[in-house]
Amino acid sequence: MPEIVIDSRIHDLGGGFEVGRVLPFSKRRMVGPFIFFDRMGPQDLQAPIPRKFDVRPHPHIGLSTVTYLFDGQMTHRDSLGVEQAILPGDLNWMTSGRGISHSERFDGMREKGGGMDGIQAWVALPEGNEEDAPAFDHYDAAVLPSFTGTGVAGRIIAGSAYNLTSPAMTHSPLFYVDASLQPGAFIEMPSGHPERAVYVAHGSIEVEGIQYNKGQMLVFAAGAAPAIKALQASRLMLLGGEPLGPRHIWWNFVSSRKERIEQAKADWQAGKIMLPPLDNKEFITLPEV
Template identity: 50%
Template sequence: MIELTISGRAKDLGGFSVRRLIPVAKKRLVGPFIFFDHMGPATFEPGKGIDVRPHPHIGLATVTYLFDGEMDHRDTIGIHQTIRPGDVNWMTAGRGIVHSERTGEAARAAGHHLHGIQTWVALPVEHEEAEPSFHHHTATELPEIERDGVRMRLILGEAYGETSPVKVFSPIFYLHVESDAGSIFKLTDEHEERAVYVVSGEVEIDGLLFGEGEMIVLDNEASIGIRTVKDAVLMLCGGASLPGERHIFWNFVSSRKDRIEQAKHDWQSSADAGFENSVFALPSDESEHIPLPD
């Protein structure tokens, strides 16, 4: 039943830990998910916070989902949106967008906790150069699914007979699950590729125990039951595999290597020009940027 188990690689970003699950050498994507980061949990003292300076994306959609805290998003199509627990920020980069992610003034002044998941969804070839867009959905807009001892929120796509209102580009599912110790539920089986990520707690799958920070990638033919050993928070994700290969460099994803090279050139030349009359621009009220890595 189990194809692969991935343990998150923790990276300290100056008092703030990020645990990366995919991509890894043995598994580049799960369905269209090409990037999966577990942020925190972290506590920021008053005056401290997150400051992810403006940076570009192409060929993907970003999804931010928080369990605790808040984060401000600004982008080059004029969106300024605060995301809070249970909400969804879905940003389609398409042919190119620049955004920043920062702790808002009120949260920074008061001190706050931050805990969440950030994912990237690779776009089908026919949508890789789509117009950039941004959609925000509050927690109250997302379908809630309940089983005995199990509570689910459908973030993206279709699962268990429900459909999320978030506009997507290929078959996909993404669920936030809270399950009580002793509960058993069946993993949705209508999707080609599926994975379970254990945010906290402990679960049993196919007779094996898995705990915090582990992603279990499952055989696409298997009917999977999940037994909760200790109260658990899980993220379930997957969908249809995308035809063809996907290349990834820094924040760029594409089916074409030459498109990645073009994006690298465009970001560097835009920075050299001070983001004036260039391919990439900065969000309003922003003057910083993250340089192209070596």
């Protein structure tokens, strides 16, 4: 049985673009190093997509953003000068370290509209890497290792699972897997990690005789070896890893030290975190609450 089941909650990113937020949750802040998990869709964006739906430049410290799309397209621009289209199946891994800013805009589909769906997760950095230099890495879908089984097809987005290892650069032991199951197919959670969870992106599943549906995340106790059965065609995100210890999170900042978050607030207000040079005409101001 799951240790806890988390239902996604609707959250407006501003301007009317809504996501289903799963982590952090009041009763479960993290799963391994994963401290944030947002479902971006599925939704149909009508052309022309309003610019108010774009995520304007904003800052991060102490984490890596992990963006993975099922459908649609976004354009990433950051303070390192990177401009990168985010496409379905590709992995975009941005490490904020001591400080970075970035934007995510619908430039590639603004005039035609279309479906948008995917996940943005945040992975907290180990204490020894929290002040690393910021970095950005892009991995095409073709370089992410894939696997198949009876009624199962999947991809290792990051970390190691099922005797496969993603080329993505990570800072602590973890796994992140995209798996599609046909009705009646089974998949086992990857072993070897003390904290593990499965998120139902599409369809419904059964674990030990109980049904779970789209938008739910099941978090399993250490050592549990659940078999997951698809009750209908389903798409699952499996994730977990080694815990890093307590983290403070405020807005877009994550740190093992509360005073470091206060410094990040002051730095953003003072303009000490550079804006993306290719997107520096506007930005999101520090929240008052």
